[in-house]
Amino acid sequence: SGGQQQRVGIARAIASGARTVLFDEPLSNLDRELRESMVDEIAGLVADLGLTALYVTHDHSEAFSLADEVAILRDGEMHRARDLAARLGVSERTIWRDMAELQAYGVPVAGERGVGYMLRRAVALPPLVLSPEELAALEHLLRLAEAHADTRIGAGARSLAEKIRAALPPESPPESPPDPPG
Numbered sequence: 001s002g003g004q005q006q007r008v009g010i011a012r013a014i015a016s017g018a019r020t021v022l023f024d025e026p027l028s029n030l031d032r033e034l035r036e037s038m039v040d041e042i043a044g045l046v047a048d049l050g051l052t053a054l055y056v057t058h059d060h061s062e063a064f065s066l067a068d069e070v071a072i073l074r075d076g077e078m079h080r081a082r083d084l085a086a087r088l089g090v091s092e093r094t095i096w097r098d099m100a101e102l103q104a105y106g107v108p109v110a111g112e113r114g115v116g117y118m119l120r121r122a123v124a125l126p127p128l129v130l131s132p133e134e135l136a137a138l139e140h141l142l143r144l145a146e147a148h149a150d151t152r153i154g155a156g157a158r159s160l161a162e163k164i165r166a167a168l169p170p171e172s173p174p175e176s177p178p179d180p181p182g
Contacts (some may be wrong), residue, residue, distance in 0.1 A: 006030065006038055010045065020052040027062065039065050056175070086161075 006026055013021045023042065027035045043066050045052045055066050069082070081095040088095075088109075130138065142164075145157035 007041070010042065014045065014049060014051070019050075020054070021046070023053060023055040023057075025057055026055075027059075028057070035059075035062070042066060135164075 008024075009026065010021075026042070027038050030038060037052065039062055042053075042055075046066075053066070062169050069080070081092045085092045085095045085134070139161065142157045142161045146154045146161070148157070150155050
């Protein structure tokens, strides 16, 4: 059976005396029930024998069941939740649980659950001090951009307007632009 073949392959790797074992999609051809029991067997063997294992899989549940550390390989680069968490100043748990919320706050993270996430390079502006007239002009331009035919520009304008409103002190609302003469 497939399970017996996998057990024999694992036994050969262990019998070689190697302290590091590579598992390259070892359970991909097994049915779900057998795969789940084999995950437990592999985890037990690796722990009992004190082995270091590199486990390659597309099955996230296998990865999280077996791993002390999970890394995502995409486009030839390793993306680890630990690295992304450190760059964002959040916990690894946040990376796995709260990505949609981070994206809503404007953190430049691209991706989707089950596929993976990547931190995009953000455009960071230095702090600006705006006069009431400059702020009113900026808000006016953003309102015009929100109505733009290109939905990306409209969405970008709305997002930028929200960030500006969130950064404004509550006691000094922006002044309305003066009415044009005429």
